[in-house]
Amino acid sequence: VNILLHYIKKMFDVKSKILDFHHPHQLLEGLDGFNLELSDHPESLEQLLVDCTDTLKYGVKTGHPRFFNQLSSGLDVVGLAGAWLTATANTNTFTYEIAPVFTIMETILLKKMYGIIGWGETEADGIFAPGGSISNLYGILVARYKQYPEIKRQGMTALPCCVLFVSEQGHYSVKKAAAILGIGTDNVIEVKCDERYVSNTFSKIYYCHYGHIPFCVTASAGSTVFGAFDPLHGYLTHILCICRQLGGGWGGLLLSRNHSHKLSGIERANSVTWNPHKLMGVPLQRSAILIRGKKGVMQPSCNKMHAAYLFQPDKLYNVDFDTGDKTIQRGRHVDVFKLWLMWKAKGTCGFEAQINQHMELAKYFCKVLKKKDNFKLVFDAEVKILLQRRLIEKGTAMISYQPCGDKVNFFRMVFSNPATRRADVDYLIDAIERLGKDL
Amino acid sequence: VNILLHYIKKMFDVKSKILDFHHPHQLLEGLDGFNLELSDHPESLEQLLVDCTDTLKYGVKTGHPRFFNQLSSGLDVVGLAGAWLTATANTNTFTYEIAPVFTIMETILLKKMYGIIGWGETEADGIFAPGGSISNLYGILVARYKQYPEIKRQGMTALPCCVLFVSEQGHYSVKKAAAILGIGTDNVIEVKCDERYVSNTFSKIYYCHYGHIPFCVTASAGSTVFGAFDPLHGYLTHILCICRQLGGGWGGLLLSRNHSHKLSGIERANSVTWNPHKLMGVPLQRSAILIRGKKGVMQPSCNKMHAAYLFQPDKLYNVDFDTGDKTIQRGRHVDVFKLWLMWKAKGTCGFEAQINQHMELAKYFCKVLKKKDNFKLVFDAEVKILLQRRLIEKGTAMISYQPCGDKVNFFRMVFSNPATRRADVDYLIDAIERLGKDL
Numbered sequence: 001v002n003i004l005l006h007y008i009k010k011m012f013d014v015k016s017k018i019l020d021f022h023h024p025h026q027l028l029e030g031l032d033g034f035n036l037e038l039s040d041h042p043e044s045l046e047q048l049l050v051d052c053t054d055t056l057k058y059g060v061k062t063g064h065p066r067f068f069n070q071l072s073s074g075l076d077v078v079g080l081a082g083a084w085l086t087a088t089a090n091t092n093t094f095t096y097e098i099a100p101v102f103t104i105m106e107t108i109l110l111k112k113m114y115g116i117i118g119w120g121e122t123e124a125d126g127i128f129a130p131g132g133s134i135s136n137l138y139g140i141l142v143a144r145y146k147q148y149p150e151i152k153r154q155g156m157t158a159l160p161c162c163v164l165f166v167s168e169q170g171h172y173s174v175k176k177a178a179a180i181l182g183i184g185t186d187n188v189i190e191v192k193c194d195e196r197y198v199s200n201t202f203s204k205i206y207y208c209h210y211g212h213i214p215f216c217v218t219a220s221a222g223s224t225v226f227g228a229f230d231p232l233h234g235y236l237t238h239i240l241c242i243c244r245q246l247g248g249g250w251g252g253l254l255l256s257r258n259h260s261h262k263l264s265g266i267e268r269a270n271s272v273t274w275n276p277h278k279l280m281g282v283p284l285q286r287s288a289i290l291i292r293g294k295k296g297v298m299q300p301s302c303n304k305m306h307a308a309y310l311f312q313p314d315k316l317y318n319v320d321f322d323t324g325d326k327t328i329q330r331g332r333h334v335d336v337f338k339l340w341l342m343w344k345a346k347g348t349c350g351f352e353a354q355i356n357q358h359m360e361l362a363k364y365f366c367k368v369l370k371k372k373d374n375f376k377l378v379f380d381a382e383v384k385i386l387l388q389r390r391l392i393e394k395g396t397a398m399i400s401y402q403p404c405g406d407k408v409n410f411f412r413m414v415f416s417n418p419a420t421r422r423a424d425v426d427y428l429i430d431a432i433e434r435l436g437k438d439l
Numbered sequence: 440v441n442i443l444l445h446y447i448k449k450m451f452d453v454k455s456k457i458l459d460f461h462h463p464h465q466l467l468e469g470l471d472g473f474n475l476e477l478s479d480h481p482e483s484l485e486q487l488l489v490d491c492t493d494t495l496k497y498g499v500k501t502g503h504p505r506f507f508n509q510l511s512s513g514l515d516v517v518g519l520a521g522a523w524l525t526a527t528a529n530t531n532t533f534t535y536e537i538a539p540v541f542t543i544m545e546t547i548l549l550k551k552m553y554g555i556i557g558w559g560e561t562e563a564d565g566i567f568a569p570g571g572s573i574s575n576l577y578g579i580l581v582a583r584y585k586q587y588p589e590i591k592r593q594g595m596t597a598l599p600c601c602v603l604f605v606s607e608q609g610h611y612s613v614k615k616a617a618a619i620l621g622i623g624t625d626n627v628i629e630v631k632c633d634e635r636y637v638s639n640t641f642s643k644i645y646y647c648h649y650g651h652i653p654f655c656v657t658a659s660a661g662s663t664v665f666g667a668f669d670p671l672h673g674y675l676t677h678i679l680c681i682c683r684q685l686g687g688g689w690g691g692l693l694l695s696r697n698h699s700h701k702l703s704g705i706e707r708a709n710s711v712t713w714n715p716h717k718l719m720g721v722p723l724q725r726s727a728i729l730i731r732g733k734k735g736v737m738q739p740s741c742n743k744m745h746a747a748y749l750f751q752p753d754k755l756y757n758v759d760f761d762t763g764d765k766t767i768q769r770g771r772h773v774d775v776f777k778l779w780l781m782w783k784a785k786g787t788c789g790f791e792a793q794i795n796q797h798m799e800l801a802k803y804f805c806k807v808l809k810k811k812d813n814f815k816l817v818f819d820a821e822v823k824i825l826l827q828r829r830l831i832e833k834g835t836a837m838i839s840y841q842p843c844g845d846k847v848n849f850f851r852m853v854f855s856n857p858a859t860r861r862a863d864v865d866y867l868i869d870a871i872e873r874l875g876k877d878l
Contacts, residue, residue, distance in 0.1 A: 001440050004523060004524060004527045007527060008527060019539075021539075021755075022539065023756050023757065024535060024539070024542075024543060024756060024757050024759070024760045025757070027539060027540065027543045028543055028546075036540075036543055036544055036547050036779075037547060038547060038548070038551050038779070038782045038783065038787070039786055040786050040787045041786040041788060042783075042784055042785055042789050043783045043784060043786075047783075048517070048780065048783060048784055051780065051783060052520070052524055052780070054540075055528075055540050055776065056524070056528060058539060058540050059530065059538070059539065059540050059541070060530055060536075060538065062528070062529050062530045062537065063529060069536070069537060070531065070537060072531070072770070075527075075529050078487070080526055080527060080529070081491070083523075083526035084440075084443060084523050085442075085491055085494065085495070086526075087519055087522035087523060087525075087526060087722060088443045088446060088447060088495075089494075089495060089498050089501070090501050090502060090519070090722045090723055091498065091499055091501045091723070092509065092511070092723055092724075097499075097508070098501065098508060098509060098837075099498070100458075100463070100466060100497060100498065100499065101466065101475075101493075101494050101497045101498050102498070103463075104463060104466045104475055105475055107467075108467075108475050108476060108477060109477070112477050130569045130768055130770075130771075131769055131770040132769065132770070133767070133769040133770070134767070134768050137767070141619060151618075151621065151623070152618045152623065153618075153623050153625045154623045154625055155595055155617070155621050155622045155623025155626055156594055156595030156596055156621035156622075156623075157595055157596060157598070157600060159596070161596060171769075172744045172746040172769075173769055175744055176742065176744050176767065179590075179591045179592075179742070179744075180580060180620065180767055181619065181620065182590065182594050182595035182621020182622065183594045183595075184590070184591065184592050184593045184594025184595075184596075184597070185591060186592045186593055187594055277770075283526060283529045284529055284530070284770065284772055284773075285531075285770055285772045303615065305611045305615050305618075312840070312842075312848075316460075316827075316828045316831055316832075317462050317463060318463050318464070328572070328573070328576070329569055329570045329572045329573050330570055330571065330610075330612055331511075331569075331570040331571070331572070331716075331723065331724055332569075332570075333569065333570075333723055333724045333772070337494065340475075340477070341487065341490065341491070343477045344477065344481075344482045344490060345482060345487055346481055347477075347479050347480040347481040347482075348477070348478070348479045349479050389755045392536075392755055393755075401751070402751060403751075409751075409753075
């Protein structure tokens with residue numbers, strides 16, 4: 001515990017390095033006595049403690065105020081306490097029998113989220129999943145099942161050629177889901193974005209090939225690279241007959257009265273992926289898939305397999321709270337408690353304040369950048385990579401980069417780390433300028 | 440931390456109750472000031488600590504020496520320390536960039552597991568997954584891709600009618616995977632078991648309908664209800680041309696020189712699911728899917744989607760260690776450290792001793808039962824349910840029950856809890872006798 005608390009304290013200090021970079025072969029070979037190989041015989045307790053210290057030493061401090069590399073960043077200490085308790089409880093959320101408190105907490109959290117989206121409790125179903133990609137897979141799985149319930153028994157060969165729509169800026173998990181579900185990536189129709197990186201996927205349904213049946217239209221609420229919001233309200237109204245699936249890491253934005261309008265119309269989606277481990281800062285991992293429609297679309301129909309050894313109908317208690325047969329996995333890690341405890345600690349208002357702070361920092365960042373002549377929206381690719389390498393090697397800040405279409409590598413700045421202050425934003429801009437000077 | 444340590448200490452005391460049972464509606468309404476509802480405003484730190492205590496109080500002590508309810512049980516304190524460190528590091532295993540130490544640990548653990556199965560390092564691929572069901576899904580996904588690589592782009596409609604085989608005692612996740620992957624549960628051929636609850640799925644391939652193409656044969660190494668081992672060596676030799684997938688929670692048995700013969704022939708499987716959170720007692724959750732064949736079957740081919748924003752090929756380091764494009768999910772919780780630290784603490788020999796202890800307790804249990812006239816292999820169903828209810832209400836021991844085929848409800852005894860001693864086995868048998876006396 002002392003090792004961990006010391007690490008946390010150091011991590012929040014902006015002067016500490018985010019990482020002490022080494023190459024894979026260096027770690028494989030062993031660094032300063034940090035030997036990762038496993039042996040037949042036990043190590044001493046002292047050595048285990050050294051191993052723990054070294055594991056943290058050579059890792060990446062994702063809670064550091066200048067860690068901007070991922071959509072999920074920061075370390076909420078209440079969320080962390082929740083994670084420690086969860087690990088200690090070491091149970092599984094598949095039945096009320098072995099996770100009575102956690103399954104009820106999940107019910108309460110889902111109800112809260114339905115309400116925030118604008119759905120009534122009785123007209124929605126949902127579950128927490130290991131991450132956004134699995135949530136998106138659930139959304140597409142349920143959309144397919146809703147249109148063609150015979151899929152479960154007969155498989156895709158019994159169906160016509162089904163196609164689904166995604167914006168070219170939509171998350172790649174949609175294509176991955178199509179490959180997994182036996183739909184095939186050729187049947188994912190990518191729709192071009194406009195200059196604001198948003199897309200109106202609905203308008204493209206008219207251009208479907210003869211014999212192709214659209215069964216799912218997806219939209220992004222906060223795309224991965226540009227953080228763009230597809231116009232939900234505008235087009236979702238036209239496609240009530242087709243299943244719509246909405247994926248986005250920025251569901252937390254709904255908690256901010258100043259910014260929730262970006263997701264206006266979300267209540268018309270048939271399913272929503274909401275990742276509290278992003279904008280809401282819940283420790284990894286925590287995603288929710290929320291399905292509109294009468295309760296039970298996931299359990300008694302789409303995914304149920306009647307595993308008699310787990311989901312006995314003759315139990316002591318109301319088995320409505322056994323969630324295991326809803327899921328594509330069986331066992332389910334208890335990830336719900338971290339979010340529940342953070343919600344207790346902050347209240348809905350606290351999440352709102354935190355999200356508003358991220359949005360204000362983003363505004364400040366743009367304001368500062370606009371005043372600088374030597375920053376453009378797109379950098380020269382080579383310069384960009386060398387710059388990121390220098391930042392990683394210095395270990396003082398971490399920011400991600402990527403190419404996109406005809407745009408060469410550029411930096412992606414993300415604000416989801418509650419520890420970030422204006423001074424850290426200033427530091428990052430200065431560091432990029434300074435390290436890039438001689439390139 | 441004090442709340443958690445107090446809980447752990449109490450849990451290991453056999454005299455403490457495993458659970459303080461309440462019904463879902465009681466928890467929903469709130470118990471003695473334990474209010475699970477969420478509000479707009481924050482709670483005090485004092486109240487949060489009370490909430491944490493109550494969460495543990497009304498939960499199930501899965502590490503209690505008399506918790507036999509699930510295949511995963513027990514609480515390994517080194518594993519728990521690993522889980523706390525993992526939560527504190529709060530990172531994601533998809534790239535070396537943000538999880539350098541953990542991705543290397545995963546490589547080392549997988550290599551160790553390939554070796555134990557009997558595969559060379561260069562002829563295997565693998566990944567840790569959230570649980571056994573997802574691992575089984577990976578196995579079937581890769582089997583399908585190997586036989587029909589066009590599936591990824593063209594979907595199931597481009598394929599002939601593919602069927603797969605599973606024993607009637609095989610895990611239900613095989614059927615679930617067939618539903619998800621668009622194969623359909625009608626195309627899962629269930630093979631009857633003999634009186635030892637084992638099955639030779641291979642022999643049934645000859646009875647395939649005309650036009651049905653077998654692409655995957657599964658076997659169980661430790662079935663969920665009976666813990667039975669399908670004869671791996673016998674039949675796997677005959678079906679080299681067909682993909683074989685082996686699922687089992689009891690992969691840990693390979694670590695015991697006395698018992699590994701039960702998995703003899705496992706090296707001939709094309710994929711193996713191994714759940715260290717069962718017999719090896721790693722805290723939840725931790726499963727591995729191991730694929731035989733040249734390195735890269737999962738990454739460059741089956742699951743890769745080229746997400747430019749994460750898996751840039753022009754990175755600072757050797758990108759072979761970026762695992763994210765292997766997976767069906769995107770982000771991946773760091774679950775690898777718990778197992779790594781436990782392996783360091785116990786050594787391979789320590790795991791062997793622990794597994795041998797479980798097997799000896801099982802032997803002892805059978806010996807005691809055989810001497811008793813009032814125990815039979817199958818109970819009267821009604822009596823069984825009432826008995827389990829009485830045990831749950833008393834909270835002194837937890838054991839699972841289920842029906843199976845023509846057999847009515849019976850108890851399933853599981854030995855995977857390292858805290859269990861002979862006295863706990865005696866207690867359970869006595870308790871069942873005592874509580875069942877007046878039924």
